[in-house]
Amino acid sequence: MTQNSPQTPVLQIANVRHSYDTLEVLKGVDLEVHRGEVACLLGPSGCGKTTLLRLIAGLEQLQSGAIRIADTIVADARGSVPPEKRNTGFLFQDFALFPHLRVKDNVSFGLIHQKPEQRKEKAQAALRRVGMLEYADAYPHQLSGGQQQRVALARALAPEPSIILLDEPFSSLDTRLRSQVRDETLHVLKNSGVATVMVTHDPEEAMFMGDKIALMNRGVIVQVDDPVQLYYHPVNAFVATFFSDVNRMEAVARNGKVDTPFGTLEAPDIADETTVDVLFRPDALQLALPQGEDGGVSAEVTASRMLVGSTLVHLRLEYCGPSCPMHVHARIPGRFPHPDGSRVSVTLNPDQVFIFPMESGDLSEYTPQHCLKATDQTVYC
Numbered sequence: 001m002t003q004n005s006p007q008t009p010v011l012q013i014a015n016v017r018h019s020y021d022t023l024e025v026l027k028g029v030d031l032e033v034h035r036g037e038v039a040c041l042l043g044p045s046g047c048g049k050t051t052l053l054r055l056i057a058g059l060e061q062l063q064s065g066a067i068r069i070a071d072t073i074v075a076d077a078r079g080s081v082p083p084e085k086r087n088t089g090f091l092f093q094d095f096a097l098f099p100h101l102r103v104k105d106n107v108s109f110g111l112i113h114q115k116p117e118q119r120k121e122k123a124q125a126a127l128r129r130v131g132m133l134e135y136a137d138a139y140p141h142q143l144s145g146g147q148q149q150r151v152a153l154a155r156a157l158a159p160e161p162s163i164i165l166l167d168e169p170f171s172s173l174d175t176r177l178r179s180q181v182r183d184e185t186l187h188v189l190k191n192s193g194v195a196t197v198m199v200t201h202d203p204e205e206a207m208f209m210g211d212k213i214a215l216m217n218r219g220v221i222v223q224v225d226d227p228v229q230l231y232y233h234p235v236n237a238f239v240a241t242f243f244s245d246v247n248r249m250e251a252v253a254r255n256g257k258v259d260t261p262f263g264t265l266e267a268p269d270i271a272d273e274t275t276v277d278v279l280f281r282p283d284a285l286q287l288a289l290p291q292g293e294d295g296g297v298s299a300e301v302t303a304s305r306m307l308v309g310s311t312l313v314h315l316r317l318e319y320c321g322p323s324c325p326m327h328v329h330a331r332i333p334g335r336f337p338h339p340d341g342s343r344v345s346v347t348l349n350p351d352q353v354f355i356f357p358m359e360s361g362d363l364s365e366y367t368p369q370h371c372l373k374a375t376d377q378t379v380y381c
């Protein structure tokens with residue numbers, strides 16, 4: 001197949017492993033990214049995101065596995081194509097524009113091997129794409145942080161790369177500017193149709209930007225999926241807890257079911273007598289004023305805090321059997337009208353409950369239970 005086929009990934013990573021001395025930081029990673037797709041590498045600090053990005057860019061020597069960009073195997077056991085010949089564009093944290101060059105010269109810098117007329121045209125097209133053409137003669141210090149970031153994006157796009165690599169590109173911007181710049185960046189990337197790989201440690205940013213998110217932990221991709229699947233169908237407790245605060249209960253599975261204060265929940269794939277974590281997000285709880293036998297669990301409101309667009313309500317469940325006393329968080333849209341000390345009836349949406357066999361240690365220490373089959377049929381768990 002050629003790159004023109006929409007089914008052919010622009011980037012294909014197969015069975016990539018990497019160590020720094022004795023520290024194994026990538027333990028067999030497979031990933032595909034298609035034209036027009038934004039893929040986010042997400043995960044806790046030290047899980048190997050930047051190493052993977054640097055291997056794609058060719059800034060790190062590949063030790064094991066293979067990487068293909070467009071029609072070319074750029075790295076495998078036989079050798080490696082140098083970074084400048086991989087047809088990739090970069091945008092890193094500090095977006096490092098050359099301070100002594102005008103905007104137009106910064107953008108045409110990567111087009112050095114093209115004819116002057118072509119350089120000018122491509123630089124102008126890239127600046128137009130990011131809405132910065134009128135600043136072509138300015139110097140970087142005359143621009144705001146957001147404008148500089150747009151110029152850096154234009155510089156990365158100007159050579160019409162097969163793939164753009166972004167490493168925490170918004171982290172040096174303040175919160176308000178960050179959301180504006182990432183929105184603009186997403187539009188530019190989607191309009192350009194380029195394939196993108198972006199490293200971030202921020203789940204919300206990954207959900208905002210990514211068509212696909214590869215969630216990594218300890219050198220493996222634990223789950224790769226679109227944001228909705230990751231949020232609503234996590235493959236294990238690590239994934240479920242990475243995206244938001246979760247409420248957690250301990251229980252024991254019997255006959256494919258788990259008893260909780262909120263009633264009996266289905267757990268069909270879990271063996272009898274397995275101790276499980278029952279996880280549910282604050283937005284899986286509904287609150288109402290108690291009205292007779294309404295099927296809810298009685299709770300006392302211990303505190304409520306207005307957040308942006310929602311309220312986090314702290315609850316102490318009453319009558320929760322062996323689990324008592326139990327403190328849970330509910331997140332409700334808008335304002336919560338009842339004072340601390342009120343009694344409410346709490347119900348749980350069973351579709352938003354995740355039940356996993358319990359593993360030892362803190363939830364952040366979860367090891368993946370989801371196995372990946374590499375292209376050589378090796379299975380990594």
Ligand SMILES: Nc1ncnc2c1ncn2[C@@H]1O[C@H](COP(=O)(O)OP(=O)(O)OP(=O)(O)O)[C@@H](O)[C@H]1O
Pocket residue numbers: 020023025043044045046047048049050051052201
């Ligand atoms: N050049 C290097 N030499 C030795 N160890 C390294 C090197 N680069 C990274 N590491 C280590 O490899 C592991 C993975 O690092 P990497 O930067 O890929 O993780 P990351 O997920 O991008 O983390 P962060 O979000 O903190 O940047 C870390 O333990 C890090 O300390």
